[in-house]
Amino acid sequence: MSENMNGGGNTLAETEYDVVVVGAGASGLTAAMTAARGGASVIVLEVAEGIGGTTAKSSGGFWIPRNRLQLERAQTDDHFVDDRDGCLAHMARMAYPEKYDRGAERHGLDQHEWDHIVHYYDNAAEVIGDLESTDDITIMWLGSFRGDDLGLPSWFETEEDGNTYGRLLCVTAFDKDRGSAGFSLSAKRTGGSDEAMQSLGATFGDGVDLTLRLAASLRKYGGDVVCEHRVTDLVFDDEGGVTGVVADSPSGSVTVTARKAVIFGSGGLEHDKELREKYLRGPIVGSCGVETNRGDLVRIAERHDLSLGNMREAWWATLPLEPCLASTEQGELMNQLYGDATVGVSFEGKRVSNEKESYNERGKIHSYQAPDGSYPYRLLVQVLHGSVIDDPSEWPARWPVPVAPEIPEYVVKGDTLEELADALRARLDGLADQTDGFQLSDDFVPNLKATIERFNGFAETGVDEDFGRGNTWPQQYFSVQFRGEDEKPNFTMYPIADTGPYYALVYGASCLGSKGGPKITLDGQILRNDRTPVPGLFGAGNCIASPTGAAYWGGGSTLGPAIFNGYCAGRAAIGDPLTAASSYVSA
Numbered sequence: 001m002s003e004n005m006n007g008g009g010n011t012l013a014e015t016e017y018d019v020v021v022v023g024a025g026a027s028g029l030t031a032a033m034t035a036a037r038g039g040a041s042v043i044v045l046e047v048a049e050g051i052g053g054t055t056a057k058s059s060g061g062f063w064i065p066r067n068r069l070q071l072e073r074a075q076t077d078d079h080f081v082d083d084r085d086g087c088l089a090h091m092a093r094m095a096y097p098e099k100y101d102r103g104a105e106r107h108g109l110d111q112h113e114w115d116h117i118v119h120y121y122d123n124a125a126e127v128i129g130d131l132e133s134t135d136d137i138t139i140m141w142l143g144s145f146r147g148d149d150l151g152l153p154s155w156f157e158t159e160e161d162g163n164t165y166g167r168l169l170c171v172t173a174f175d176k177d178r179g180s181a182g183f184s185l186s187a188k189r190t191g192g193s194d195e196a197m198q199s200l201g202a203t204f205g206d207g208v209d210l211t212l213r214l215a216a217s218l219r220k221y222g223g224d225v226v227c228e229h230r231v232t233d234l235v236f237d238d239e240g241g242v243t244g245v246v247a248d249s250p251s252g253s254v255t256v257t258a259r260k261a262v263i264f265g266s267g268g269l270e271h272d273k274e275l276r277e278k279y280l281r282g283p284i285v286g287s288c289g290v291e292t293n294r295g296d297l298v299r300i301a302e303r304h305d306l307s308l309g310n311m312r313e314a315w316w317a318t319l320p321l322e323p324c325l326a327s328t329e330q331g332e333l334m335n336q337l338y339g340d341a342t343v344g345v346s347f348e349g350k351r352v353s354n355e356k357e358s359y360n361e362r363g364k365i366h367s368y369q370a371p372d373g374s375y376p377y378r379l380l381v382q383v384l385h386g387s388v389i390d391d392p393s394e395w396p397a398r399w400p401v402p403v404a405p406e407i408p409e410y411v412v413k414g415d416t417l418e419e420l421a422d423a424l425r426a427r428l429d430g431l432a433d434q435t436d437g438f439q440l441s442d443d444f445v446p447n448l449k450a451t452i453e454r455f456n457g458f459a460e461t462g463v464d465e466d467f468g469r470g471n472t473w474p475q476q477y478f479s480v481q482f483r484g485e486d487e488k489p490n491f492t493m494y495p496i497a498d499t500g501p502y503y504a505l506v507y508g509a510s511c512l513g514s515k516g517g518p519k520i521t522l523d524g525q526i527l528r529n530d531r532t533p534v535p536g537l538f539g540a541g542n543c544i545a546s547p548t549g550a551a552y553w554g555g556g557s558t559l560g561p562a563i564f565n566g567y568c569a570g571r572a573a574i575g576d577p578l579t580a581a582s583s584y585v586s587a
């Protein structure tokens with residue numbers, strides 16, 4: 001074992017390798033271990049003090065259609081049948097909703113968009129199978145926490161794809177004592193969702209297990225990681241091919257030569273204010289991606305005429321405003337708006353979305369732009385009846401809703417709706433210099449009362465006529481059910497009583513990571529603006545133009561492509577592309 005291989009070492013043993021990988025998350029580690037397994041000498045340069053990136057904070061789920069576990073189970077259980085045409089249509093629709101046309105050739109997508117989707121559907125399962133053949137990785141389903149043996153449901157039921165089970169995989173746990181692996185991790189998850197899933201009976205290896213398994217495999221094949229090295233630029237030869245990188249290190253600027261290739265797996269731009277304001281489709285209040293993800297590849301691409309794509313998109317979510325003002329990196333995401341007697345409303349007191357919709361879809365609501373260019377929903381308010389706060393259920397999607405009597409600062413309280421609005425106004429006044437004075441409208445209280453009256457009617461009938469809350473199984477799956485015999489016909493909704501107390505928290509858009517960057521070929525090779533591939537330059541994961549477009553195909557849709565594209569890049573980087581077809585330049 002190299003002495004650098006502790007995830008905390010920050011000294012380069014050499015300055016020349018076959019393959020230089022940038023970033024030690026899922027995409028970078030998969031690329032690195034794949035290239036090392038193919039016989040290349042490999043170094044991973046990681047800016048943080050430890051490995052894992054956002055991957056190590058995640059639940060570790062990856063979305064792989066037609067995987068071997070799913071195919072086996074489909075023999076006896078129709079829930080697991082994976083219909084290729086239906087799934088491809090689902091993927092196309094969610095990735096490019098504005099282009100999608102089911103009856104059209106390629107469902108209306110451009111050739112390269114379609115090729116990437118088909119490439120993923122047809123090859124991702126084989127890639128995972130090949131990773132399993134290392135004996136370092138064994139897949140399992142990310143287990144259900146509702147006592148069934150189906151695994152977690154897909155995030156969506158679409159008419160194209162139904163509610164197909166079995167695509168959300170994870171790795172088996174690394175070992176009981178993760179410290180024994182000899183790696184230090186850069187970031188930690190907080191918020192307790194994974195622990196809550198496990199305490200309700202779900203079994204799975206999480207993002208730490210995934211990180212450690214990939215890193216251990218890299219080590220087995222002779223690869224190495226060095227931390228505290230931030231790659232800031234590329235080195236080119238006279239023909240325009242990439243031959244190395246420049247990095248800031250504890251001992252100053254270093255140049256590391258790559259005899260065969262450089263592969264970026266350096267995450268998104270979520271923690272660079274300038275880049276996210278320039279590119280993302282709307283403002284975000286913070287992110288649960290690691291704060292070392294600062295869009296360095298985007299800046300490099302801007303300097304070197306590389307072709308950027310999917311720049312408006314991210315893996316969207318929401319976060320409470322006030323913790324983000326203290327630190328833009330948060331340790332958890334708001335999965336749904338937790339609770340039954342609760343609504344999410346605009347600063348005018350009106351509902352604007354389905355509170356139980358997946359985080360990616362809810363996160364997009366905040367970027368709605370009014371004709372005058374403003375973002376009226378950039379901040380929203382979750383209003384809860386006290387009965388939700390009083391219930392102590394430890395539920396996976398609970399954070400950031402507290403359990404009484406421990407009420408955090410970011411939650412305000414009022415015995416009446418008027419008092420609640422007063423408390424919110426006072427809080428927002430105090431934050432005015434950080435929120436451009438965004439404040440509740442004068443008619444917030446009457447509007448909120450009307451909203452609650454209408455919502456309470458929906459709660460009684462069980463049908464949310466405005467947004468369809470709780471009308472699919474995935475929405476219900478993540479919703480807490482704690483009232484027993486008092487429950488209403490649709491347990492995701494319960495009338496908000498006309499006596500308090502009431503609680504509220506202000507929340508805004510966030511992301512798990514952005515997903516725009518240089519466009520890639522099917523092999524992960526990065527393209528110039530003239531659509532020619534740059535010799536020796538590859539990318540995968542959240543730092544490149546994601547082949548997923550705007551989609552979150554289902555749980556695990558960020559790590560699935562990160563691993564897949566990392567693998568493809570690792571193979572192509574050493575001259576062993578996955579398939580003959582994948583050397584096709586499709587842009």
Ligand SMILES: Cc1cc2nc3c(=O)[nH]c(=O)nc-3n(C[C@H](O)[C@H](O)[C@H](O)COP(=O)(O)OP(=O)(O)OC[C@H]3O[C@@H](n4cnc5c(N)ncnc54)[C@H](O)[C@@H]3O)c2cc1C
Nearest residue numbers: 023025027047053054055058059061231541542556558559
């Ligand atoms: C709470 C939470 C739960 C999640 N759960 C899931 C899940 O179950 N399934 C799923 O699919 N997704 C999940 N995600 C999202 C997923 O974790 C990320 O999308 C994914 O890990 C991104 O992988 P990556 O390799 O692209 O980036 P990362 O894992 O973030 O790795 C990028 C690495 O590059 C390093 N880096 C950045 N710039 C440089 C530079 N210039 N030089 C050197 N190093 C650099 C960073 O420090 C980082 O270590 C979750 C996210 C969160 C926050």
